[in-house]
Amino acid sequence: MLNWLRRPKYESVERRDIPAGLWAKCPRCAQLVYRKELERNLKVCPKCGYHHRLSGPERLRLLVDEGTFQEWDADLASEDPLGFPEYADRYRQAVQRTGRPEAVLCGRGRIDGVPAAVAVLDFDFLGGSMGSVVGEKVARTFERAVDLRLPVVTCSASGGARMQEGVLSLMQLAKTVAAVGRLHAAGLPFVSVLCDPTTGGVTASFAMLGDVHVAEPGALIGFAGARVIEQTIRQKLPEGFQTAEFLLRCGLVDLIVPRAELKATVARLLHLMGAGEVVG
Template sequence: MIKNLIKKSDIKIRESKADVPKGLYVKCKSCKSPVLADDVKRNSYVCPKCGGYFRLNARNRLKIIADKKSFEEWFCNSDFVNPLKDAAYMKKWTDTREKTKTDEAVITGKISVKGSPAAIAIMDGRFMMASMGSIVGEKITKTIEKAQRENLPLIIVACSGGARMQEGIVSLMQMAKTSAALKKYRNSGNLYISLLTDPTTGGVTASFAMLGDIILAEPNALIGFAGQRVIEQTIGQKLPKGFQSSEFLLEHGFIDAIVERDKLKNTLSYIIKMHYESDKNANYVSQTKTDNVVRDKLTPWERVVKARDKMRPTGLDYINGLIDDFMEFHGDRYFGDDRAIVGGIGYFHGKPVTVIANTKGHNTKDSLKRNFGMANPEGYRKSIRLMKQAEKFKRPIICFVDTAGAFCGVEAEMRGQGEAIANNLFEMSDLRVPVLSIVIGEGGSGGALALAVADEVWMLKNSVYSILSPEGYASILFRGTKKPEEVAGLMKLTSFDLLQLNIIEKIIDEPEHYSVENMEETIKNIDEEIQGFLSRYESLNALELVEKRYDRFRRM
């Protein structure tokens, strides 16, 4: 009877829950999964499940970049600045400072990165979204100035919501102030590395963040000037997926590379050591072995066919064979990154060099990716950007030329193909560092010349270099009455022809059936020839180099 008086609805069973200590788990914003906080920390604050990036405060960022106990803080204990006399701003600033236990939205100082000293500024998103006000602008400017005085490389880690609204026009002026300081710093010959992290927006993007000699970014970071909501509301247009991401900026030519967080310290160390600690006086062998290349019985047209062979080594193959620790840099800083031209930095016998190369591809997929080696204006603008960077840091430049010509599409003309080529010819003529160009396949018209205004130009034995293709030549001059095979000889486009015309200085021998598989001996010969070139031209001062290059083309 008692049993019948008890309803099931009256029975409540309390499920026992394990007590989870606060902070044991954190939620990944990318995959929405709970993950152990210690696992995230050990993994450089990257989700071990999906690879999503957690945002870092400045102190945690410092631990990832800097050597242990190497940080020496500069310019802390800032006094509050309130140009608009905003009482609410003063309270918010004071409360934020107390809550975050930070001086302001940026920490600055000196660190070492794998033993290499550097000045650093790291923004902290916890402090009013790392917006740039007077204190942030002043601390960054002072750090730039001190880095210049002490001849230190500079790293700035950007993370910001933009200008600080509470300081009005005074906040806006920090954009100009920091940019002006960077101009003086960069003109002094020092290296500025900008690292863009999530998010980098507004006035910070439109000032110091985008002014690095080398600009790196973390994967999937939000980077842009105007906010996405503002853009959508202003123009009434739905934005594409991936808009304003690191990957978007890489594709559109605004950053050099995306670097994963666990590779960041090694990457920074590599770049700093190349610019500040490399051997400036490498010992080269100066003998040459390929001056007397035997002319075989191939016809000019047969050499054209060989120069176009898809199995022939590409520019990237030469980089891989000759250059140690090559790091590719991307983008023209204006519109895009052209994969028909590969450029970057690396070591040649321990000496830092800048390398620029036309690259075609060995198969259809890669050829399409590289646009068959035919560069758009962005490729030429990228190449001259990297050459001017080489000039600043006194690195020799090696170019590998292999193109049927500059791309002649409508879009290329709209973006100024002629101007881009002309500017390369103009700027390369007085670069104050040694410049070597090697035609490794096709040397087609102005598109090839745009990478060949050099102190010396060499050609592989079966490469060709001409005013345009034999097909074009036959069409324009003979209106189809002669075949390309017939006019190739008239064009004087072979390496032997051009050596006789004093257009080039050297012919490099190559195997009969030349490919990546049998290029080892050719690589060895080119290596020794480049050593000889550098030993000759690095002994000249900048004015002698420029005058000698001018005389070379003046005689033609």
């Protein structure tokens, strides 16, 4: 009875207040959470532990010590090399909506004091998709890390290659993987953090080539989309398919780390892999 009474009331609250951004509804437990409380809790649902997606800047704030981030290549902008339908408009809208120039933020900073090169994909910007600019900036991050003798930490959140740049987006897989190879040859560590969601061409390139793979709880991580797989095999997919926990069982990620411990864990890993010994 109480539940029956409460629900309509919550919905009316939702209708009135969500546009103002006071309350957020958890997509997993469907409970309404006071938005400020959610923010304080690093956007992890205090009721069920669901890790809400972070924007690129939010992820950067979580990971990089305050006042230490120095952005690289913020001035690279996409072109529309194929003259692809609706791309120019959608790109402009993404820039306006997010206030950011592309789907990745790259630079150097300190993670609990450890100097590192960082690339953070931004799912808010065209689904974090990798086109020419994302590929170029990620590749430059690895190359600069080699020059500066820094470890690399990437945080992926991406639907994959950017369809609107066609096969040029596909070539960014090769470009970024080649750059990972340079870091590898230089003997520098690479921690790949897999956030919700990481799929397609980003998983099939640099994101799966980390020395250590760290995933956030519940994150969707995979290559093919669930719908495509269902259509191909004509079966329902198993419970928890393509989640971080599933990947851990399959031996594809090393650690699942709750958001509150992410920064400390990454820093610890970098220390253990020999980073941070030289002050950069």
